[in-house]
Amino acid sequence: MGAVDVAELVMAYGDFRAVDGISFEVGEGEFFGILGPNGAGKTTTLELIEGLRKPASGSVRLLGEVPWPRNSGLLPRIGVQLQASAFFERLDAREQIHTFASMYGVSTARGDEWLERVGLTEKAGVAAEKLSGGQAQRLAIACALVHDPEVVFLDEPTAALDPQARRNLWDLLSGLNDDGRTVILTTHYMDEAEVLCDRVAIMDHGKILKLGSPAELIRGLDAPVRITIADAQLSVAEAGRIAGVDDASEEAAGLVLTTRRPADVLTALAGGDQLDGLQVKAATLEDVFLDVTGREYRA
Amino acid sequence: MKAFKAIAVAILKGFVRDKASVFFAIVFPLMFLVLFGGIFNNTESSPVETKSVGEVALIDGLPKDAKEAFDESFDVEQVDAADRDDAIAEVRKGDLDLVLEQDGDTLVAHYTQTDQVKAATIRGVLQAFVDGTNVAVTGQEPKFSLQAESVEDDSMQMIDFVTPGLLGWAIAMSAAFGAAATLNGWRTTKLLRRIQLSPVPTGVVVGARVVATMLIALVQTAIFLGLGTVAFGLNLTGSWWMSVPLVMCGTLCFLAVGLLSGAVAKTTEGAVNMANFLVLPMAFLSGSFFPLDSAPGWLQVISKAMPLRHLNDGMLDVMVRGEGPAAALVPMGILLVFAAVLTAIAAKLFRWDTV
Ligand SMILES: Nc1ncnc2c1ncn2[C@@H]1O[C@H](COP(=O)(O)OP(=O)(O)OP(=O)(O)O)[C@@H](O)[C@H]1O
Ligand SMILES: [Mg+2]
Numbered sequence: 182m183g184a185v186d187v188a189e190l191v192m193a194y195g196d197f198r199a200v201d202g203i204s205f206e207v208g209e210g211e212f213f214g215i216l217g218p219n220g221a222g223k224t225t226t227l228e229l230i231e232g233l234r235k236p237a238s239g240s241v242r243l244l245g246e247v248p249w250p251r252n253s254g255l256l257p258r259i260g261v262q263l264q265a266s267a268f269f270e271r272l273d274a275r276e277q278i279h280t281f282a283s284m285y286g287v288s289t290a291r292g293d294e295w296l297e298r299v300g301l302t303e304k305a306g307v308a309a310e311k312l313s314g315g316q317a318q319r320l321a322i323a324c325a326l327v328h329d330p331e332v333v334f335l336d337e338p339t340a341a342l343d344p345q346a347r348r349n350l351w352d353l354l355s356g357l358n359d360d361g362r363t364v365i366l367t368t369h370y371m372d373e374a375e376v377l378c379d380r381v382a383i384m385d386h387g388k389i390l391k392l393g394s395p396a397e398l399i400r401g402l403d404a405p406v407r408i409t410i411a412d413a414q415l416s417v418a419e420a421g422r423i424a425g426v427d428d429a430s431e432e433a434a435g436l437v438l439t440t441r442r443p444a445d446v447l448t449a450l451a452g453g454d455q456l457d458g459l460q461v462k463a464a465t466l467e468d469v470f471l472d473v474t475g476r477e478y479r480a
Numbered sequence: 481m482k483a484f485k486a487i488a489v490a491i492l493k494g495f496v497r498d499k500a501s502v503f504f505a506i507v508f509p510l511m512f513l514v515l516f517g518g519i520f521n522n523t524e525s526s527p528v529e530t531k532s533v534g535e536v537a538l539i540d541g542l543p544k545d546a547k548e549a550f551d552e553s554f555d556v557e558q559v560d561a562a563d564r565d566d567a568i569a570e571v572r573k574g575d576l577d578l579v580l581e582q583d584g585d586t587l588v589a590h591y592t593q594t595d596q597v598k599a600a601t602i603r604g605v606l607q608a609f610v611d612g613t614n615v616a617v618t619g620q621e622p623k624f625s626l627q628a629e630s631v632e633d634d635s636m637q638m639i640d641f642v643t644p645g646l647l648g649w650a651i652a653m654s655a656a657f658g659a660a661a662t663l664n665g666w667r668t669t670k671l672l673r674r675i676q677l678s679p680v681p682t683g684v685v686v687g688a689r690v691v692a693t694m695l696i697a698l699v700q701t702a703i704f705l706g707l708g709t710v711a712f713g714l715n716l717t718g719s720w721w722m723s724v725p726l727v728m729c730g731t732l733c734f735l736a737v738g739l740l741s742g743a744v745a746k747t748t749e750g751a752v753n754m755a756n757f758l759v760l761p762m763a764f765l766s767g768s769f770f771p772l773d774s775a776p777g778w779l780q781v782i783s784k785a786m787p788l789r790h791l792n793d794g795m796l797d798v799m800v801r802g803e804g805p806a807a808a809l810v811p812m813g814i815l816l817v818f819a820a821v822l823t824a825i826a827a828k829l830f831r832w833d834t835v
Contacts, residue, residue: 253681261674267671276493
């Protein structure tokens, strides 16, 4: 029995199907990502699983139970960080997490521990409204975890953060399922899903386009690897003759070789001592998205 | 219980730290109290500024104690007959209150009707002096005499009338705004959603809001009564403590008004405006700012349909009119009925989400 079991789930706002017949399972202790552009239906999917919305059809099981209508037996076992930071007005960070701790019947000391763990101890006295975007997200995540839930839902925890803050948050997030907790996260960012998630569902227009581990999805794509080296070490024609190179071309960045056998090509280049300015770019989830939708991924 | 307390404390802290809500709940109504209680409470009217044309024998011939009383109310300057017309012109312009002259046995008073209260006082007082002199001239003891007794406590003053009404308004305002703003604010920030996803039952959240508002209302009451008594000489009568349960019932009723505004309006501003739109006219119609005793009958009828009117009446009865504790019971009942009906409507219209 998985932590989450979704089958043929449909949810419509009026005539518009925001979630259009999706099915997937999330195993216990798994770090599961839902990846997709704006309006893909990620938040709606989470809300259906959390029991905030009623499915039009299909079924949802969360920890083996039906979450809708409000299932109060389930609520202490799940933690939620909503897309918008939902805080009590004019309370500081410590008061926020203490309030949430009390709402879940756990000691306020646990709140302080979590504040420490997300690195907000120094900001404990700052009003939630005055925290930076990244600090507010950390606080919201801490509030979601203060009662040590079995399943935690994070809706775009890294939205609106600069790349540095995003990477800092990854360190925190990647440890969340270490002790067997199930994590379900939505994101716009391909790299984030690749780094954090055991499995990813790529979603667009309310449907799941692909489902699998990031490595699996990329492998399934059978996309070539792009190897770039500095100019003037090799002519385009010479490069084209290396065994395994499908295509060679001169680009602004240097000489670009495309190959499906990167190991052979790199060995050959190394043998000729031609690795100056080397860059290797394998396919990413971005390419998977491009492949399944036929359009460029724009978050 | 822990959750209940935590949420109530969170609400109270949010209130105390919000300068605008503290201002509108406490400072703003107090400003009215100071205005009515401190400034208009001055019941000693200034003496009537008077010019007499030549000698006025009737006044000059008053017995000693009557003359003293006259001098207390009238500030007389004697002018020549030549200046008579100028003096009357002064009255017309409002620079002077009264010109007196005696024409044979007739005392002639020139005054203006602009200030009706003063005009009535002048006429009444002068008439009394003339009548008194007439009696004295006949040399007989007066047969009838008048003893004036106000039905209210002798010492009842402006402050006693305005405090209950202003307090009622303050409580109505903060309860309604508090509920409307909380409901919509929490809905907009999704905090409502977030709480819905916690194991805290809805009843506990509502209860915490109610208790927080009641505590605020009690603080308002304490400040009003304390300041009124200490600074402005408010006279509380025997069963004033019944204003506490009255205030509780009023809070429930206006929480329901706020809940309804919050449920109907889409945005926080909309909800607050709506609460304002309901409470402010109601305050006027319920006699919070001035008594409605002289209002036309139809207005009285409308007024009786306002919950605030009953809160104000009940508080007046127990706080300053000296009625027994039972006088608060009917208003309390009416407020609770309003609260129940409005809450039921709000619950029907309530949505968890903005859309
Ligand atoms: N309450 C609503 N009423 C009507 N339509 C809605 C509502 N909520 C969402 N939608 C629509 O449903 C679709 C899916 O919305 P959803 O919020 O699930 O997307 P999302 O993948 O979370 O997007 P984002 O990345 O922007 O958060 C969108 O097209 C959105 O416009
Ligand atoms: Mg979303």
